Amino acid sequence: MTSLAERGGITAVLGPTNTGKTTYAIERMLGYRTGIIGLPLRLLAREVYDRIVALRGPSVVALVTGEERIVPPRTQYWVCTVEAMPEGMGADFLAIDEIQLCADPERGHVFTDRLLRARGLNETLFLGSDTMRPTIAALVPKAQFMRRERMSQLTYSGSKKISRMPARSAIVGFSVENVYAIAELIRRQKGGAAVVMGALSPRTRNAQVELYQNGDVDFLVATDAIGMGLNLDINHVAFSSLTKFDGRRMRHLAPNELAQIAGRAGRGMTDGTFGVTGEASPLEPEVAEAIMDHRFTPLRKLQWRNSALNFGTVDGLIRSLEEGPDDPILVKARDADDLMALKHMAESAEVRARAGTATGVKLLWDVCRVPDFRGISHAEHASLLERIFGYLHENGRIPDDWIARQIQRIDRVDGDIDALSKRLAYIRTWTYVAQRAGWVSDESHWRGETRAVEDRLSDALHARLTQRFVDRRTSLLLRRLKQKEALVAEVNDKGEVTVEGEFVGRLEGFRFRQDKSAEGQEAKAVAQASAQALAPHFHLRADRFYNAPDTEIDFTEQGGLMWGADAVGKLAAGDDPLRPQVVAFVDESAGPDVAQKVQRRLQHFIDRKIAALFEPMIAMSRDEALTGMARGFAFQMVEGLGIIPRQKVAEDVKSLDQDARGALRKHGVRFGQFTVFMPLLLKPAPTRLRLVLWSLANGLDEFPEAPPPGLVTVPVHDGAPEGYHTMAGYRAAGTRAIRIDMLERLADMLRNEDSRGGFEAKADMLSITGMTLDQFADLMQGLGYKAEKGEREKVKAGPDATETAGEPDAGAAEEPGASEVEATPDAGTTETGGTPDESGDTPAGETGASEVEATPDAAPADATPPDAAPAEPVTEAPESRAPAEEVPVTEAAGEAAEAADASAEAPETEVFYTFTWSRQRQGGGRPQNQRGKQAQGGKPSGKGRPQGKGGPKGQGRDRGKGPKREQGPKNFSSGPKPSRDRIDPDNPFAAALMGLKDKG
Structure with a gap:
């Protein structure tokens, strides 16, 4: 290589991933005084820049990307993205990494141009895949080839669910939506994942990678950006999809593209694995073998675009960009974003006018090369570029106030991940603009401004990504569990449980309710850590509960x-x-000792x-003095939980002698006309417990609730199970149910009424039930009475009347009015009600409901019946204020006056009901009249004491005597018979008659 470098040779260093090609290039560059290295991603450029700075210091290393420009005065080594590489610098060394991107449909023409034209003075290296060997050999005949072998083995492991993904894995997606969805799933099942995408700023990307590298999370979710030289500690790579959108269409990834990404698994001498997950189908065997053996079809065609541009005119520039290649290996690249922006702007007459010179055309092309980081429509992007071109052509600079407004709109760190990502894409446009020499008045200021905004947005995006896709709680707990350290749990007064300071759930009684947000692996980690830490708390809480009152x-x-x-x-x-x-x-997890x-x-x-609540009933069941029928009846009372409808035990009641009844009464048993019950068990607390025990005994799935305490009547629940109203202490009658103790009080009142001849409701009847007249009529019908509704003229008191107007008869004057009715009968009143026998008599010695104490919530006794209208005094009409002859009266006025007089003279009416006994009802017969009275209301016969009055024992009515009871329904008088002594108030002689009566 030394001899090759001495003669300015070109070397293609080819081989699979994890062969150390980039490291080799860095070492070669640092052997020269100057050097340039072009990298495919600004993320990778930043990583290489940091490595060289660590070796040589920041004063001699430059970083130049589309959005970042760090150029020290004494720069020796340039680290750049391929698009941002300076031309014509004459550096000693030059290297292009990932040279196989010459075939990329979007950026391939830039890499091809560097392959054909970029050279170092002493040495040139092209780093990439073996698939480039034939094309490099054909296009660069002088190139030498060096093959580097992979340092570790790469093995295909098939398909795995994300839930079974091993630690230190990278899951690859090919869209932002896919990456986010996978990261969210991993957070739920594995505790969290770092996210790496090419669209992230270097600052955000480095912060996310740090999460993964330092072990805060064991999973990485990324796009195919990780395939471009990012060196991470990855053991397994899983593809969530085998297709991607290349900017124009969805297409399947080629085996060599899959290999480039899968090769990130296994760094250095550590072997790695790759596979598929999610919706990705398993790889074909031949594809998997090709990746493992690094055998791929060589690239035969490279993307190309003419670099010899004609800046004479706009049309000439477009034609030069659209020229095709002469070499068959090269294919014309499709229209890139810059060319499409140029064509769109060329349609504007104003743009053409400004680009009338070669300088103007060159400036226009420079503006068109501003990348569309925002990913908006071509028309909108071209509109922004047109405005920038106008400012630059007219003023030579972009106005400070305009660019400040653009940046200010972006400088916000609120919003979610998508909002922050969009703002980061927008700020990249202005970062790129600020990096262009001569485009802004103060380059250092605007570079600093845009960099500061990008850093703030980057930090905010990192925080949002971490918040959404990383559960630090789970990471902490898993790490502590792996280290087998004792975990410390705390439970506050609200039951909130924290383990090692992290909220994990709530302790409700002796059950731990795990935080609902925890799912998958997170939930398992929380449960395991909580079970270990809460064990001593369960024992302490059980001791406190056992000693609680x-x-x-x-x-x-x-x-x-x-x-x-x-x-x-x-x-x-x-x-x-x-x-x-x-x-x-x-x-x-609390253990059997705590449970017991x-x-x-x-x-x-x-x-x-x-x-405590059923003490009277339990005492009765244990009373050894109760024998025979009394003991059997006491057993039935216990079975009925203190309440039995009388109709169910009618024969047993008849069989009880006076001693047995007295013994039962000593235990609080009351023999009512409709119900046999124990009044003390009608209180709210025993009633509530009785319904629970009754529901349990009857195997009900849904337990009916007790009526609100204190109500005399409640609506009847149609869907209630049979026996519910009895257990609740009520008897259903019509549409409402009345409390059984108040029903027995009502029965006392009804006994003194003529149930065959007909009677009307008294004010005290309405008072104790708290009902309106219509509701009372419905109740009476439910109890077996026939109710006939009628209307009558309301009686008005005359000027000299001494009797109360509206009294139904003279006898009613002797009864207490509505204001005199007491809510509770006299304590000394003796019950004589009961179930009539065959002859219609009442068994002697029984007591009715008047013995039952009234509850405090009973309706007030002095309440006036709602339907009773007050009597109005009759007054004389006032005399006319003017003589008739002075007031002319028309015919219409006369008719109106006559109608008014007729209305004034019309009598007021009131509604009343007449009740007669209709039929035998379950749970009790009709209330008996006073003993010795005739059916139609005669005087007492003197045989026996009257109903409800005291008298010598044994003076009951002579059975077999008295009027015979009529069978079946029978119509009687619609109202009480008028008294002979009653004076009709409408009689014109009423005043005189009243005066005579008073004198007599």
Whole structure:
């Protein structure tokens, strides 16, 4: 090689990747005083520049790319992209890397031009693939060839899923969208990936490569840019696709192109592998063998464009650019971006006028060569270039204020990855413009400005890429797990768990809820690290829970068991409804000791809760004094959880003697007309627990919830399971369900009414139910009554009337009005209701619902029925203010006055209902009238004490006597019979009669 260098020889150093060709060229260049090396990518140029600076210092090394220009005063070595290589410098050494790009459809004509015309004074090297050997030999006859062998083996490993990709792998995509999608998938499954693309700035690319090289991530996602000499520690290369868009169309990659990328695997003496992943189909065996053996079809055609340009006129320049080659090895390159921009701008008369001289044409061509970094339409790019050309031709400089505005619009670091990438592409245009000598007034200033903006955008893009595609938490945890270090976990008062300072999830009770954002390998790493670090916390928490008071534990209406806000278990059905089982929610990683301790504590809690809330019922079941029928009935009460519809035990109730009933009453059992129940178990807490136990015993999938506490009536749930309303402490009647204790109070009131002759609702009936008249009518129909709706004239009080207007009869005056009705009957009132026997009598000694205490939420007793309208006093019409003859009255006015008088005289009406017994209903018969009364409302016969009144024991009604009960529905009077003593207020003699009555 020394003799070759001495005579200015040309050498083609060819061979596969990982042969050290670039390193060899650098060593050869540094052996000379001056040298130039052209590289295919500015990323690779920056890497080589850094290597030479490390060896010789920055004062003698220049870096020249389209967007970057670092040229020290004493430059000896030039590191450039191939397009930016200075011409005619006469350097001692010259090298072109990746010379096989002569065949590239987009940039190949530039490499071909360097192959044909670029030479060093002493030595010229062309570095590249063996496929260039025949074409170099044909085009450069004096060239010598040197083959370098690969330093490591490259093996095809077939297809692998990304989830099974080995560490230190590079996955290659051929579009930005594909690269981002793969990087996102790897972040979820593997913890993160670095991203390398040719469109990245060197600063961003270096920062991303550093993530990979220092081990923060084990995966790299890149475009085919990594195939151009980037030296990374890659063990495996996987192709996610075998096709790419070359700027014009989608095409399959040739075997030599695949080899160029696959060769990045295995650096130095380390062997590497390559394969496919994702949607890429497996390689054909012959293609895989060709890559492993480095045997490819030689390149027969190279791209070419005329370099001898005619700058006389615009048309002459275009013709010279479109000339074809003379050599058959060379093919005319397709129109590049610069030529298309020139043709577009040539259509403008103003541009042609400005480019009227050779200097103007040359300036126009220089402007057209500004790359379209933005990737926008040719017309839009040409429009920008036309404006730049106008400024340069007219002023010789681009105005500072105009370029400042362009840069200011780009100088923003907000937005996502796409927005930042787009701004980086835009700033590259102005960086390129600022690098051109003489285009701006202060080149150093604008180069610094554009470089600073690019650096800020680069740093922001690196941060966004890292934030989106790298999970530092997973990387940290995986690294610590590999090192088998003890991990430190912390749990704050909100249950948030951090391991080594990284948030990994929440501890809810004794279950660890992993961070939902963790997926794939990340989720596995988090789970493994959390299980290792949380083990001592589970034991400490179990001890604290075991010693916690019952007030900190509760159950839900769906059978869940809560410790504060955390679910720690659930109830399951047991052999006995009052002995449910407990299922504890404890992670397996907590261990069996923790699980057993939690389960024991929960079982203690629910057992004590049942014993406390159902204490009267449990005490009754354990009472050894209860024998015979009383004990059997107590067993049924326990089975019914303290509530039994009377119709289900009607015969058993009849069979109970007075001693048995008394013994049961001592335990709080109430024998109501519709329900036999224990009032203490109707409270909200026992009701809530009863519904849960009942749902468990009946195997319900969805547990019905208890009605809100304090409501007398609630809407009927049509879809509720059978028995729900009873267990909730209500009885369904019509469209609403009424609480059973309030129903028994209502039954007390109904017993004193004439259920056969018909009666109207009293204010106290509406008051205790809290219903409107229409709702009460629906309730009564649900209880077995027939409701007839009617209207009548509302009675108004006269001037001298002493009775309250609107009273239905004289007897009603003796009953308490709406304001006098008490919400709770007198405590001393004795119940005498019950289920009638065959003769219609009530068994002696039973007590009705009046013994049940009213709840605080019952409707107020003094509430006036909603449908009752207040009586209005009758007043005389005021006298006319003017004599009739002074006020002319037309015919229409007279008709209006007559209509007004008629309206004033029209009587007001009110709606009322009359209730009569209709049929036998389940759960209780019709309420009985006062004992000894006739069916139509006669006076007491004196045989037996009246219903609801006290009297000597044994003075019950003589069975077999009294009126015979009529069977079936029967129409009775639509309202109560008028009293003989009642004075009709509409009678013209009402005032006189009232006066006589008062005197009498």
